[in-house]
Amino acid sequence: MCRRLLRRIVSWASVIQGFWTVMWVFLLAAVGLGSCVSFGSGGGAAAHSYTPKPIPVILDTDIGTDIDDTWALAFLLKCPELDVKLVVTDSGNTICRAKIVARFLEAAGRTDIPVGIGLKLSDKEERQAPWVKNYELSRYPGKVFKDGVQALIDTIMRSPRPVTLICIGPVPNIEAALEREPRIAGRAHFVGMFASVRKGYGGKGTPDAEYNVRRDVEACRAALNAPWEVTLTPLDTCGLVQLKGKKYAALRDSKDPAVQALMENYRIWCGQKPERAEKESSTLFDTVAVYLAFSRDLCVMETLGLRIDDRGFTVVDPAAKKMNCAMAWKSLPAFKDFLVRRLTGAENSL
Numbered sequence: 371m372c373r374r375l376l377r378r379i380v381s382w383a384s385v386i387q388g389f390w391t392v393m394w395v396f397l398l399a400a401v402g403l404g405s406c407v408s409f410g411s412g413g414g415a416a417a418h419s420y421t422p423k424p425i426p427v428i429l430d431t432d433i434g435t436d437i438d439d440t441w442a443l444a445f446l447l448k449c450p451e452l453d454v455k456l457v458v459t460d461s462g463n464t465i466c467r468a469k470i471v472a473r474f475l476e477a478a479g480r481t482d483i484p485v486g487i488g489l490k491l492s493d494k495e496e497r498q499a500p501w502v503k504n505y506e507l508s509r510y511p512g513k514v515f516k517d518g519v520q521a522l523i524d525t526i527m528r529s530p531r532p533v534t535l536i537c538i539g540p541v542p543n544i545e546a547a548l549e550r551e552p553r554i555a556g557r558a559h560f561v562g563m564f565a566s567v568r569k570g571y572g573g574k575g576t577p578d579a580e581y582n583v584r585r586d587v588e589a590c591r592a593a594l595n596a597p598w599e600v601t602l603t604p605l606d607t608c609g610l611v612q613l614k615g616k617k618y619a620a621l622r623d624s625k626d627p628a629v630q631a632l633m634e635n636y637r638i639w640c641g642q643k644p645e646r647a648e649k650e651s652s653t654l655f656d657t658v659a660v661y662l663a664f665s666r667d668l669c670v671m672e673t674l675g676l677r678i679d680d681r682g683f684t685v686v687d688p689a690a691k692k693m694n695c696a697m698a699w700k701s702l703p704a705f706k707d708f709l710v711r712r713l714t715g716a717e718n719s720l
């Protein structure tokens with residue numbers, strides 16, 4: 371009698387244990403699925419790429435020179451995978467650049483994002499300066515940091531999670547930040563539009579000295595060789611992104627306030643050739659760096675040792691620091707489609 375009772379107890383105990391084992395498997399599967407959703411986005415519809423835990427990012431930009439930074443900023447604001455903690459202006463006339471950022475964030479309804487003024491290296495008016503001719507930074511409703519380099523350091527050091535630094539211009543700010551507080555390298559990832567490995571400008575078959583590298587070689591060396599993970603879009607991928615035809619027309623005609631502000635800037639940027647703004651974009655290099663901050667799905671990635679020579683060429687060298695490089699497109703049309711849908715909010719392909 372006693373032995374039968376004991377057997378029954380043992381049998382119930384194994385049933386209960388089995389139940390909890392199944393529950394644990396379900397729980398672990400759900401957690402695993404959640405993290406896949408966070409990083410497995412990029413090529414799909416906006417609804418599929420939503421992440422419940424956006425990645426904290428800082429944009430370091432030379433907006434105002436080439437128009438692609440303005441496209442990158444507009445794209446960044448449309449990516450729910452990314453949580454923009456700060457936009458800092460870098461190289462050249464950083465005050466003029468900060469005005470463009472501030473007015474653009476106002477137009478997009480995102481004055482919750484602080485603006486940092488980077489190291490001012492020139493008084494020259496930037497190409498998009500006419501857009502901010504009557505704009506004063508003191509009217510920006512959000513926060514403006516006069517010392518953008520310190521704001522960048524503080525944002526990284528105070529963040530409970532690693533910050534992704536998206537750099538889309540020459541990087542004197544980053545060189546200065548690393549000098550002032552080297553520990554930022556242990557608390558951030560670096561994603562940027564830099565280098566030219568096998569292709570040069572316009573998709574040509576030989577590399578060029580890419581502008582962001584060539585413009586400040588020492589700063590670029592300091593930034594890329596710091597002990598953080600580096601992910602780059604060289605000209606090999608970003609130099610091929612241009613919008614024309616139906617896709618471009620959808621953007622040009624969009625009523626979205628951020629896209630309208632973008633088009634106002636593009637028309638100013640086109641200057642003596644305003645007809646260009648009606649039919650096609652320029653090359654949208656910097657948009658690819660924003661994409662790489664949350665997805666690599668559409669790119670063929672290679673891990674390459676890259677050394678920067680004194681002329682600003684980036685040379686493959688197995689002895690140099692290894693970097694994640696987007697070396698080719700799996701589908702360039704899919705990226706263009708993704709970019710246009712994000713910017714316009716369109717549900718379907720164009």
Ligand SMILES: [Ca+2]
Binds near residue numbers: 433438538539
């Ligand atoms: Ca740029």
